[in-house]
Amino acid sequence: MKDALRLLRLMAPHAGWMALAILVSALATLAHIALMATSGWFIAAMALAGATGASVNYFTPSAAIRAYAVVRTVGRYGERIVGHEATLKFVAALRPWFFARLIPLAPAALEDQRSGDLLARLKGDIDRLEFAFLRILSPVIAGVLVLGAGLAFLALHDAGMAVGIGTAALLAGLGLPLLVHRLGANAAREVTAGTAQLNALLVDHIEGRAELSIYDPDRRHRTALDETSDTLIAREHRLAGILGFAGAGVGLFAQLSLVLVLMIAAPRVLAGTLPGADLPMLALLALSLFEAVAPLPLAFQTLPSTLASARRIFGLIDRPPPVEEPATPQPVPEAGALAFAHAGLTYPGATAAALTDINLALTPGRRIGVVGASGSGKSSLVALALRFRAPGPGEVTFAGSNLAAFNSDALRRRMAVLAQHDHLFTATIRENLLIADPDASQGKLEAALERAGILAFVAAQPEGLDTFLGANGAKVSGGEARRLGLARALLKDAPILILDEPTEGLDGETERRVLDGLLGVGRDQSLLFITHRRAGLDAMDEIIVMDGGRIVARGAPTGMAALLGSGTISGGIPEDTARSAGSGQGLEQAPP
Numbered sequence: 001m002k003d004a005l006r007l008l009r010l011m012a013p014h015a016g017w018m019a020l021a022i023l024v025s026a027l028a029t030l031a032h033i034a035l036m037a038t039s040g041w042f043i044a045a046m047a048l049a050g051a052t053g054a055s056v057n058y059f060t061p062s063a064a065i066r067a068y069a070v071v072r073t074v075g076r077y078g079e080r081i082v083g084h085e086a087t088l089k090f091v092a093a094l095r096p097w098f099f100a101r102l103i104p105l106a107p108a109a110l111e112d113q114r115s116g117d118l119l120a121r122l123k124g125d126i127d128r129l130e131f132a133f134l135r136i137l138s139p140v141i142a143g144v145l146v147l148g149a150g151l152a153f154l155a156l157h158d159a160g161m162a163v164g165i166g167t168a169a170l171l172a173g174l175g176l177p178l179l180v181h182r183l184g185a186n187a188a189r190e191v192t193a194g195t196a197q198l199n200a201l202l203v204d205h206i207e208g209r210a211e212l213s214i215y216d217p218d219r220r221h222r223t224a225l226d227e228t229s230d231t232l233i234a235r236e237h238r239l240a241g242i243l244g245f246a247g248a249g250v251g252l253f254a255q256l257s258l259v260l261v262l263m264i265a266a267p268r269v270l271a272g273t274l275p276g277a278d279l280p281m282l283a284l285l286a287l288s289l290f291e292a293v294a295p296l297p298l299a300f301q302t303l304p305s306t307l308a309s310a311r312r313i314f315g316l317i318d319r320p321p322p323v324e325e326p327a328t329p330q331p332v333p334e335a336g337a338l339a340f341a342h343a344g345l346t347y348p349g350a351t352a353a354a355l356t357d358i359n360l361a362l363t364p365g366r367r368i369g370v371v372g373a374s375g376s377g378k379s380s381l382v383a384l385a386l387r388f389r390a391p392g393p394g395e396v397t398f399a400g401s402n403l404a405a406f407n408s409d410a411l412r413r414r415m416a417v418l419a420q421h422d423h424l425f426t427a428t429i430r431e432n433l434l435i436a437d438p439d440a441s442q443g444k445l446e447a448a449l450e451r452a453g454i455l456a457f458v459a460a461q462p463e464g465l466d467t468f469l470g471a472n473g474a475k476v477s478g479g480e481a482r483r484l485g486l487a488r489a490l491l492k493d494a495p496i497l498i499l500d501e502p503t504e505g506l507d508g509e510t511e512r513r514v515l516d517g518l519l520g521v522g523r524d525q526s527l528l529f530i531t532h533r534r535a536g537l538d539a540m541d542e543i544i545v546m547d548g549g550r551i552v553a554r555g556a557p558t559g560m561a562a563l564l565g566s567g568t569i570s571g572g573i574p575e576d577t578a579r580s581a582g583s584g585q586g587l588e589q590a591p592p
């Protein structure tokens with residue numbers, strides 16, 4: 001009920017169009033009923049007049065029949081035009097509404113969402129909400145209006161007949177739909193959930209096709225996919241069966257109403273209390289009244305799946321945002337120090353802290369290298385710096401102000417980042433780069449590619465910068481993708497540059513070239529350089545060693561040589577080594 005009311009509130013801005021669509025729909029159905037009833041009366045009246053030789057005015061009824069036919073045709077057309085206009089306006093507003101609420105949740109609050117499921121919510125669930133008006137609200141309200149008018153007309157002729165037909169209409173329009181709802185509610189909800197699950201499995205299946213072909217020769221994943229699909233088809237089959245049964249039920253009640261009219265009206269005609277021509281009029285009126293009842297079983301069948309979709313959408317956007325945006329954000333200074341003061345971080349649901357008591361200051365122009373074992377918290381530092389997560393306890397500041405005082409998007413304008421899992425878009429190299437700087441000239445693009453050590457590769461491609469990268473960069477190697485991501489980060493004019501393992505996947509020689517291009521230039525940016533490797537650390541002003549979410553050692557590169565050795569720092573720094581090396585040249589052991 002809460003979801004239904006919320007859905008109605010979302011429709012409220014389009015109430016004008018919706019009301020018009022319902023009125024036009026009711027008018028078209030009333031015109032149809034009037035056409036049937038008048039035609040029945042007219043044919044019978046003419047026949048009776050012919051048989052008895054009585055004169056009859058046929059101009060008025062034949063003009064009325066023409067008018068009803070025109071209103072019905074135009075009404076049906078208008079019903080679709082206005083109905084779809086109302087629905088499209090609703091859905092067109094719904095998508096940006098949903099998106100605007102989804103974006104602040106990304107990426108942190110959406111980590112547990114499978115991409116296929118997210119896609120299902122974005123597309124299938126939103127699409128299903130359009131049924132809320134077209135299949136549910138509009139036919140129900142129009143049906144009530146038409147039945148009200150039709151029964152009132154019948155009551156003028158015969159109150160008992162109106163009560164009998166009203167009862168039949170109630171059973172067909174409410175009893176049957178409730179039965180349909182009862183029989184099909186579970187199946188309808190399962191169709192909504194099953195569609196999302198099938199989407200998720202399909203996306204997984206396509207994205208993981210290489211892994212599946214290696215690890216799943218027995219096609220277990222494919223079997224699960226087929227089973228989900230079969231279950232979905234079975235549920236839809238059941239729903240179609242229930243709907244067919246309901247459709248037949250409405251037809252049965254319509255025919256019973258016809259019999260009822262004959263049973264009540266025929267004796268009255270014989271008794272002379274009802275004109276003979278009124279009998280077919282009332283019979284056809286009663287029959288066509290069920291036109292307004294026919295869409296109701298579908299409306300009730302659609303209701304649970306529409307509400308399930310609404311619930312899935314509301315459930316997603318009602319998640320608490322990972323960080324609160326300030327009501328009146330402070331302007332973000334052009335430059336300044338990015339500082340962590342006693343900052344900690346515990347991920348929701350985690351038993352242990354990912355970061356504890358982090359203190360560091362990335363002042364303008366300063367370069368800080370961060371090393372540590374896998375899982376020691378390096379990328380979590382980036383999440384705090386970018387305000388994808390909020391620290392707790394402690395604080396992170398930029399130019400002396402807590403990051404919480406800034407609008408997150410405005411803050412991120414001051415940072416260029418190569419993330420650990422940097423995403424290449426399914427687009428050309430140029431389009432991927434221009435995301436960082438839409439106005440970048442050819443020269444600027446090439447300079448960034450050169451600094452990232454990938455210009456020669458791009459230049460060697462037949463289409464150069466306009467080379468298409470394939471799905472998520474599938475057409476380039478891991479090392480090439482990394483350097484393209486690095487070029488994109490370098491393209492952005494931001495005072496802070498954060499690189500999370502920029503040379504991952506590169507051979508020693510390429511790594512050296514990339515680091516020369518990266519670090520061999522002036523210090524117009526401060527740099528947070530996260531790495532597993534020794535290379536590049538000599539150019540840092542300070543090296544921080546992390547272990548278990550804490551800074552266990554820190555110092556100038558001279559002091560790190562003994563500690564880090566050379567080559568890859570694969571396993572991180574064992575704590576006792578860090579402590580014993582703490583007295584080395586320039587290296588201080590961090591406070592526990």
Ligand SMILES: Nc1ncnc2c1ncn2[C@@H]1O[C@H](COP(=O)(O)OP(=O)(O)OP(=O)(O)O)[C@@H](O)[C@H]1O
Binds near residue numbers: 374377380
């Ligand atoms: N979104 C998350 N939810 C819960 N726990 C997380 C999340 N991200 C990271 N962690 C956990 O936090 C800890 C630190 O992870 P983090 O990614 O910061 O390590 P890292 O040093 O960057 O590792 P690597 O070198 O392997 O990239 C790990 O124990 C990890 O499992």
